[in-house]
Amino acid sequence: MSGRGLLRDEQFGFRPKHSTALQIARLVEIVSRNFGEKRLTGAVFLDVVKVFDTVWVAGLLYKLTNLNFPSYLVKVISSYLNGRTFEASFQTATSTSRRMRAGVAQGGIISPALFSLYVNDMPSSSHHVELALYADDMAIRATSRQPALLVKYLKTYLSNLERWLSEWRIAINVSKSSAMLFAKTGRRIQNPRAVHLFREPIQWVDVARYLGVTLDKRLNWSRHIDQVRKKAAQRLGTIGSLLNRRCGLSIRNGVLLYKQLILPMMDYACPVWRAAAHSHIKKLQVLLSKCLPIANNAPWYIGNRQIHDDLGVPYFSDHISSLTESFDSKLADVGNPLVEQLGRHLR
Numbered sequence: 001m002s003g004r005g006l007l008r009d010e011q012f013g014f015r016p017k018h019s020t021a022l023q024i025a026r027l028v029e030i031v032s033r034n035f036g037e038k039r040l041t042g043a044v045f046l047d048v049v050k051v052f053d054t055v056w057v058a059g060l061l062y063k064l065t066n067l068n069f070p071s072y073l074v075k076v077i078s079s080y081l082n083g084r085t086f087e088a089s090f091q092t093a094t095s096t097s098r099r100m101r102a103g104v105a106q107g108g109i110i111s112p113a114l115f116s117l118y119v120n121d122m123p124s125s126s127h128h129v130e131l132a133l134y135a136d137d138m139a140i141r142a143t144s145r146q147p148a149l150l151v152k153y154l155k156t157y158l159s160n161l162e163r164w165l166s167e168w169r170i171a172i173n174v175s176k177s178s179a180m181l182f183a184k185t186g187r188r189i190q191n192p193r194a195v196h197l198f199r200e201p202i203q204w205v206d207v208a209r210y211l212g213v214t215l216d217k218r219l220n221w222s223r224h225i226d227q228v229r230k231k232a233a234q235r236l237g238t239i240g241s242l243l244n245r246r247c248g249l250s251i252r253n254g255v256l257l258y259k260q261l262i263l264p265m266m267d268y269a270c271p272v273w274r275a276a277a278h279s280h281i282k283k284l285q286v287l288l289s290k291c292l293p294i295a296n297n298a299p300w301y302i303g304n305r306q307i308h309d310d311l312g313v314p315y316f317s318d319h320i321s322s323l324t325e326s327f328d329s330k331l332a333d334v335g336n337p338l339v340e341q342l343g344r345h346l347r
Helices: 020-036 057-066 071-081 111-118 147-167 222-243 251-267 278-296 304-311 316-329
Strands: 040-047 129-134 137-144 178-182 195-197 200-205 207-210 213-216
Touching: 020 040, 020 129, 020 137, 020 178, 020 213, 040 147, 040 207, 057 071, 057 111, 129 147, 137 147, 147 178, 147 195, 178 207, 213 222, 222 251, 222 278, 251 278, 251 316, 278 316
Parallel strands: 178 200
Antiparallel strands: 040 137, 040 178, 129 137, 195 200, 207 213
């Protein structure tokens, strides 16, 4: 679909060569650039309610027709989506069969593509407002030197978005949505005026989670790395008994457990937070230095460098540098004009 221009450039969900890290990097790039240019960035993160379950099927078919999909294909999709039923079972009891009035099939191969097409015509961005979409994750960001103007830009877009959401029967959980004002350290900004959606205020926060990454208004990444370290430590505690020498697990399998269950939590989206202070990244290295000796069954007097060399596992800082270089080298091949210059302000 992306190759035929059916999907807008801002939509990164379920597209080849596009990833959550790539979309997060777009947001972080603009915030970092605005820091350097003494501009403010405001972002609204919207929580869409049961998005796959609430797609208006008639509206979807209408949009497919407008996109010049062949009539036979629209009929096949209509047959696939209409007339579906569901039942609920618990132990030996089963509910009566109920008809599904909306939604695309959960787990269906084409469901992500159908949803992306359904939201593809949401209001376009403007000179001051940009969109960052990843399937049902929607972020709206605005840029200005003045907080009042920034809020005005967001309000104007949200007003247009509200009409579109109502027209196409898409619900937003406003209480779980959030807004954040990114400002460089040392700049004092008074609390901005509230922005609303469906007359309900969207709360301004200092920390927000977007596509699995914890963002703070200064982008110093301490909150994200603390969250990562906490979750990785919890998982290490869960599998620690398997790594214990009494378990009899081989060193090779112990290292494999680390690489499959611990490392992916620690290095997720690391090209985005590459500019984090060395002291923050060191916290993850400390956790790594606790994990590998357990997997290696190494005695206490063996140094960390020796353990890393013996196991063929690079230091964490070297590991994320390698992933970051690979990330940057592939940007030119993504084929999306929104990421061609990505990376200049992430360092």
